[in-house]
Amino acid sequence: MKEKPVKKQSSNLSQIAEAAGVSKMTVSRVLRDADGFSEATRQKVMREVEKSGYLPNRLAAAFGPGSASTLVGVCVPRLSSHFFGQVLESVDRTFQKLGLQTMIGSHNMMAQDEEKWLKSILAWRPAGVLLSSKQHSNGTLKLLRDAGIPVVEFWNLNTSPLDMSVGFNEFDSGFEMGRRSIERGYRRAALLGAAHDWDSGGIERFKGFTTSFTDGGGVIVQEEKLNDTPGFYAGYYGTENTLNQNHKIDMIYFQDDTLAIGGLSWCQRKNIRVPEDIGIAGWGGHEAASILSAQLTTTAVPMREIGRISSEMLARKVRHETTNDVIAVPTRLVEGNTL
Amino acid sequence: MKEKPVKKQSSNLSQIAEAAGVSKMTVSRVLRDADGFSEATRQKVMREVEKSGYLPNRLAAAFGPGSASTLVGVCVPRLSSHFFGQVLESVDRTFQKLGLQTMIGSHNMMAQDEEKWLKSILAWRPAGVLLSSKQHSNGTLKLLRDAGIPVVEFWNLNTSPLDMSVGFNEFDSGFEMGRRSIERGYRRAALLGAAHDWDSGGIERFKGFTTSFTDGGGVIVQEEKLNDTPGFYAGYYGTENTLNQNHKIDMIYFQDDTLAIGGLSWCQRKNIRVPEDIGIAGWGGHEAASILSAQLTTTAVPMREIGRISSEMLARKVRHETTNDVIAVPTRLVEGNTL
DNA sequence: TTGAAAGCGCTAACAT
C-alpha cells in the first residue's frame, strides 16, 4: 500500500537542459526540429532526452504564447453507429498522421447536445472542429463565431457552409432511389425511419425520394418515424408495424441499411417474398448488405472518404495552407435484388 | 477576404475580474464553486461572465500547479468495430457526465501502435487511461509506470492487472461454447478467426473452446486465420475457403458474430443447411444475430456495461475515492438455432 | 470574504 500518492514530477526542459549542459531553449529547438543548433548539440540533447524518458508537455505548449494547439474536436451523432464509426476511424487515422489529437463527442441528433459538447471542447482551445451536421443551434453559431477556428461540416454537403463542408447531397440520393423505384414498377411506398428529430436523420433523403416518386405517379402511402435509434431491431419491428397497418404498400424505403436489413429479415421470417411481394430499399452501403441471402438495393456512401477528406481539409486550414472549402462526395446507387 | 488572421483573444479571468470590480481569484472561486465569496459577489461575477461569453481555458488549468487534468485517454482495437463502438459510446457518456474529456486512439491489435498512442496521449498529461487489452509492450509498461496515473485494462479480465481491470474471461466463454457444441453432437470443428496477431482477437476463446471440445471427444480439424479485419465479408469468404478444403467438419466456431453472420449467409446462398449440415457458433452478441433468418447461437457480451464500469472505476480512482480494482463482467451463452 | 504573488513548462522575441 502506498503511503501517499506522490505526484511523480515528470522531467521538463530545464532538467534536460541542465543535464546536457545547454539552455532549455536549445533543448526546445532540438525537440521541435527548429533551426539553430549544431549536430553535436543535438546528439548531446537527444542522449539526455532518451536517458530520462522525457515526455514533452503539450499542455504547456498549447497553452503558451503562439498557442499552436494540436487538439481537434469531432462530433458525430452516435459513436456506436456503423456508418459514423467508419468516418471516425478514418478521421482519427488522418489526424494522427498529421500530429493532431482527436477529441470526440456525440450529439444524438440533438442540436442542444452539440452545443453543449462544443462549449466543453472549446475550453480546450482546439485548432479546429469537425461537425456532422449542417444545422446548428444559435448558441453553437455564436460559439463558433467567437472562437474563430476552422470548422468542417462533414456529412450533408452544405454549399454555403459556416466555413468548409464535405459530404453528399441527401436529397439527390433519395431522388435517385425514388426514380429507380418508379422504373421498377413500384407505386405505393412507405417511408420508414428512426429518430430523425433533427437533420441528418434522412429527412432530405425522404424528400428527394418523395419528389421523384410522386413525379413518376407513385404515392407515399405511409410514413413511419420510430422513436428509437436506427438499427437492426428497429427495422425488424418497424417493418412489422408498417405492414400490419395494411395499407397495401408495395415497397419500403428505409432510412438506412440497418433498418432495411431488419425489415428484410422480418419479411423472410414471414415468408413475404422480396422483391415480388414487397420491394425494399436501404441507404448507406452497409457491409452486410451485399452478403445477406438477398442483396440489398441501397445507396453506397464512401464513409472513409468523407472522413479522410474532412480531416485533411481541416488540417490544411489549420496550417494556413490553401484548400477547397466545399467538396462534394458522390454516392452511388447499388443494384441488389430487393427492389 | 480577411486582412490578417487576427488571433481573436478570448477573454480571460482578469478581464472578467476588472469588469466585475473584483480580483481574478474571486472570479476563479466563483466559477469553480469553491468557498469564499458572497452571494452578491457571485451575481456580479456571473453577470459579467455571461455578458462576455467567457469560456474558461482548461489548458491553463490543467497545466498549472495542481494540474487537475480532466483529460482521459481510451484506446480500442478499431473505432469502426460494432462491439467497441458500443463500449466507446458508454465510456464517453460516462466521462462526459463526470466532467472528463475523452481522447481516443486505436491500435489495430498491434502492441506497438498502442505504445505509440500512449506516448502521444501522455504528453497531454491525462488524469488516467483505459486500455482494451491485457498484454502490452515493454515500452508501454515503462510509460505507464513513469506516468503514475490510474489505468483500467478493460476487455479481457486481468486478474493481476497493472492497476485495475474490468472484463470477462475469454477462455471461459470459449469453454462454454465448446461444451455446448459437444452436447449438441458436434465432433469435428473448424475455428475461423481474423487478424488475431495479438491478444483480444479471441485466441483465449479458441483455447477455451478447444479444451472442452477435445475433452468431450471432439477434434479441432482445421484452424483458419484470415489476414483481414473481422467483418461480414471476411466471414463470408472465410467460410467458403474453410468448407472448400473439404475436411468434413461439422461445425465452425467463429471469432465473432460478424464473421459468423457472413458464414451463415454463405451457407444459405449455397443451400447448405444450418445447423443440420453444419453448425455455426459466434461470439459477441451482435444486434443482427437475433433478427436474421436464422438466430445465431452466440455468446452475449455486455459491451455497454463494460464501458460504463471501466470509466466509472477510472474516475473514482482519479478522484481518490475507494473502488474495486477488478470487476468481472459475465458473458452469457445465447441459444439460437444455428448449433 | 477577498486579494496579491508566485509559478506550472513551454516558446516567441530579442539579445549575444
Next chain:
DNA sequence: ATGTTAGCGCTTTCAA
C-alpha cells in the same frame, strides 16, 4: 549557434 527574458491563464498559498 546559443542564451535570456517575458508571459500565456490559471490555481495554490499566503496574507489581509
